[in-house]
Amino acid sequence: MDVVEEHDIQDKPTKKKTKKPKKQPKPPHENGNDSMIEKTEPEHVDAPAEFSFPPTFSVSEIKNKQRRHLMFMKLKQEKRKKKKKERDALGDKAPPKEVPKTIENQRVYDETTVNPEDEEVAFDEGTDEFSAYFNRLTNPKVLITTSDRPRGRTVRFCNQLATVIPDAHVYYRRGLALKKVIPQCIARGFTYLMVINEDRKVPNGMVLCHLPDGPTAHFKVSSVRLRKEMKRRGKDPTEHSPEVILNNFTTRLGHSMGRLFAALFPHDPQFVGRQVATFHNQRDFIFFRFHRYIFKNEQRVGIQELGPRFTLKLRSLQKGTFDSKFGEYEWVLKVIIYYQIHVKCCTSKRYAISP
Amino acid sequence: MADKSQVCSVWVGSETGILKGVSLSKKQAFNFCEMSCLSRDQEVCVLGWGDEHETEVLVGSVNGTVKTFSTEKGIFTETRQCGESTQGRFTGIAVTDSALITCVETGLLRVWKEGSTDTVEINAGTNVCRMRQNPSQRNQVATGGKENGLKVWDLERPETPIFTSKNVRNDWLDLRVPEWVRDMSFIPDSDKIVTCTGHHQVRVYDPASPQRRPVLEAHFGEYPLTALSLPANQDSVVVGNTHGELAILDLRKGLVRGCLKGLAGGVRGLQCHPSLPLVATCGLDRFLRVHSLEDRSLQHKVYLKSRLNCVLLSSKDLELSSSAVTGDVEEVKEEGGEVDEVWDTMEMINDQAKKRATDEEEAVVTGVEKTTKKRKVVK
Numbered sequence: 114m115d116v117v118e119e120h121d122i123q124d125k126p127t128k129k130k131t132k133k134p135k136k137q138p139k140p141p142h143e144n145g146n147d148s149m150i151e152k153t154e155p156e157h158v159d160a161p162a163e164f165s166f167p168p169t170f171s172v173s174e175i176k177n178k179q180r181r182h183l184m185f186m187k188l189k190q191e192k193r194k195k196k197k198k199e200r201d202a203l204g205d206k207a208p209p210k211e212v213p214k215t216i217e218n219q220r221v222y223d224e225t226t227v228n229p230e231d232e233e234v235a236f237d238e239g240t241d242e243f244s245a246y247f248n249r250l251t252n253p254k255v256l257i258t259t260s261d262r263p264r265g266r267t268v269r270f271c272n273q274l275a276t277v278i279p280d281a282h283v284y285y286r287r288g289l290a291l292k293k294v295i296p297q298c299i300a301r302g303f304t305y306l307m308v309i310n311e312d313r314k315v316p317n318g319m320v321l322c323h324l325p326d327g328p329t330a331h332f333k334v335s336s337v338r339l340r341k342e343m344k345r346r347g348k349d350p351t352e353h354s355p356e357v358i359l360n361n362f363t364t365r366l367g368h369s370m371g372r373l374f375a376a377l378f379p380h381d382p383q384f385v386g387r388q389v390a391t392f393h394n395q396r397d398f399i400f401f402r403f404h405r406y407i408f409k410n411e412q413r414v415g416i417q418e419l420g421p422r423f424t425l426k427l428r429s430l431q432k433g434t435f436d437s438k439f440g441e442y443e444w445v446l447k448v449i450i451y452y453q454i455h456v457k458c459c460t461s462k463r464y465a466i467s468p
Numbered sequence: 469m470a471d472k473s474q475v476c477s478v479w480v481g482s483e484t485g486i487l488k489g490v491s492l493s494k495k496q497a498f499n500f501c502e503m504s505c506l507s508r509d510q511e512v513c514v515l516g517w518g519d520e521h522e523t524e525v526l527v528g529s530v531n532g533t534v535k536t537f538s539t540e541k542g543i544f545t546e547t548r549q550c551g552e553s554t555q556g557r558f559t560g561i562a563v564t565d566s567a568l569i570t571c572v573e574t575g576l577l578r579v580w581k582e583g584s585t586d587t588v589e590i591n592a593g594t595n596v597c598r599m600r601q602n603p604s605q606r607n608q609v610a611t612g613g614k615e616n617g618l619k620v621w622d623l624e625r626p627e628t629p630i631f632t633s634k635n636v637r638n639d640w641l642d643l644r645v646p647e648w649v650r651d652m653s654f655i656p657d658s659d660k661i662v663t664c665t666g667h668h669q670v671r672v673y674d675p676a677s678p679q680r681r682p683v684l685e686a687h688f689g690e691y692p693l694t695a696l697s698l699p700a701n702q703d704s705v706v707v708g709n710t711h712g713e714l715a716i717l718d719l720r721k722g723l724v725r726g727c728l729k730g731l732a733g734g735v736r737g738l739q740c741h742p743s744l745p746l747v748a749t750c751g752l753d754r755f756l757r758v759h760s761l762e763d764r765s766l767q768h769k770v771y772l773k774s775r776l777n778c779v780l781l782s783s784k785d786l787e788l789s790s791s792a793v794t795g796d797v798e799e800v801k802e803e804g805g806e807v808d809e810v811w812d813t814m815e816m817i818n819d820q821a822k823k824r825a826t827d828e829e830e831a832v833v834t835g836v837e838k839t840t841k842k843r844k845v846v847k
């Protein structure tokens with residue numbers, strides 16, 4: 114696969130690195146001093162089992178990177194074929210296939226993962242700040258605003274968010290203090306306050322505050338794609354309430370976040386609208402996508418991406434409404450920086466939202 | 469139930485109203501709650517020892533009830549109504565010779581005597597955040613709160629405090645420095661009191677000296693300090709703030725000696741062990757952590773599914789459980805067949821208790837324990 118890719122890259126006229134287009138099929142038109150390698154290459158192609166190199170020769174001794182790479186690829190292919198033959202020869206007695214190690218496989222099990230039958234957690238969730246929404250006592254009403262003096266991109270992002278979230282209202286910030294805005298929102302019956310923070314003309318943060326007395330989550334927003342920039346997108350979203358999909362919010366913190374996102378949308382999705390908002394959590398990053406789907410038949414679905422897309426990373430979850438100075442934090446992202454002698458590398462400690 | 473509560477060395481109160489007992493040596497946590505009726509107004513605000521032998525735990529809830537839990541019997545033995553929920557949450561609970569002292573947020577400090585219904589009442593100002601009792605002189609209590617400075621009261625003379633602190637001088641802009649006492653502690657073997665404030669200051673007051681202003685002031689971090697505790701050796705104090713940062717401060721000069729890492733949420737309860745260099749913390753991230761003060765490493769970490777409000781450490785050795793102590797004694801007289809019988813009976817009770825799965829749940833403790841074998845040999 115890599116060999117093919119390399120050829121493709123070489124074929125493109127825009128790449129400046131190309132010297133000789135196709136090496137392998139045609140014998141290379143080279144100078145006389147490469148004659149030894151010229152001979153060895155066709156020999157290698159004809160008789161793979163016979164090595165005419167000295168026995169201590171290894172692939173890594175070839176100085177030319179392209180040739181070294183090709184030789185290595187060939188070596189790997191042969192090894193794979195040999196292994197497959199051996200495996201087939203053993204038949205049923207072959208040892209089971211090893212599962213490759215991935216980051217997801219190697220995770221330490223998170224002990225805060227919620228067990229669905231846990232009574233204590235169920236009670237905790239049943240009486241927390243979102244219980245009013247989940248008991249259908251309140252309907253969501255969202256106020257979207259930005260940091261002071263937003264630029265065009267952020268304003269457009271807010272407007273698009275307002276089309277995605279039903280019953281959302283966008284207001285200009287005009288330099289008002291959030292602590293003064295919050296009592297007014299509560300008085301007017303808002304249940305959520307969403308503040309998109311902007312830095313250098315690009316949205317980069319979000320404060321999501323559940324209103325009567327609820328938790329405040331502060332996110333880092335990245336990879337914002339507005340509707341214009343989406344490829345193969347459908348028409349604008351309609352006013353129907355979307356369905357909400359929450360993936361991988363399995364730990365206790367994940368549950369709180371999942372409920373936070375779920376309470377943004379009305380209780381009953383309107384399936385007529387065929388719209389769905391997805392919050393997918395993977396490795397502590399939450400990906401938001403908004404699609405319209407259509408069932409072509411029982412098994413197949415077509416989806417069209419509408420609407421903005423962005424990724425969120427939780428920075429802190431604070432108990433109570435927005436009070437960054439004196440509020441109590443339920444969870445804070447702590448970045449631990451390891452210093453080595455001359456190299457500084459930054460790794461974040463995994464207080465994972467998902468296992 | 470009884471053997472579970474006898475083994476527990478750390479008691480934690482949660483926001484869901486459940487009293488949790490944790491046994492660090494057995495690495496298990498148990499819930500002690502009455503029936504399965506839980507409600508948010510039973511949220512535990514304060515925990516305290518009911519007596520000097522630490523056989524009773526007093527649990528103060530939001531709805532104004534103080535329940536007594538017996539560690540030997542493993543059940544709640546008594547419930548008293550000490551005020552209503554309208555009067556505010558409990559901010560402190562203490563016991564002196566047969567009298568119960570409670571303090572609520574609105575500043576009403578009451579002494580409830582056994583048998584009689586009349587109470588001695590003290591008005592400690594408004595917005596009281598914490599009330600603590602002097603461990604050496606049991607009739608002295610200290611209160612403090614938001615814009616309510618530190619006051620030390622003698623319960624025999626309830627009219628006026630025996631010590632009222634004065635706010636520090638105006639700052640460099642000649643503005644009044646705001647006061648917000650969050651937690652305080654009496655330094656043993658002296659009259660001094662150390663407080664931590666919501667404006668990230670740690671202050672030491674000395675009633676014996678003529679000045680009512682703090683004798684020492686130290687700063688830590690940028691966030692409100694919520695809890696404070698004094699370790700067994702003198703001259704240092706452990707504080708925690710709303711961001712989950714724990715620090716050991718030196719009281720001689722007011723410098724930070726070191727930080728304890730691991731907490732992700734705000735610290736709600738903090739207590740140092742009376743004799744060992746250990747500190748237990750609980751907070752909003754639903755974990756109970758025990759750190760060692762010498763090398764500032766995490767010794768134990770327990771996931772307890774609700775947000776935790778207060779923690780209470782018993783004076784007994786946390787590493788050794790009572791069964792291990794009896795085990796040592798029994799190893800000596802190994803000739804008798806009593807050993808097997810004792811161990812068998814203990815196991816049987818545990819199995820029966822597990823079958824009664826409705827009331828209790830057991831949580832697995834993840835522990836990072838160091839050299840327990842060495843300690844057992846020493847002891």
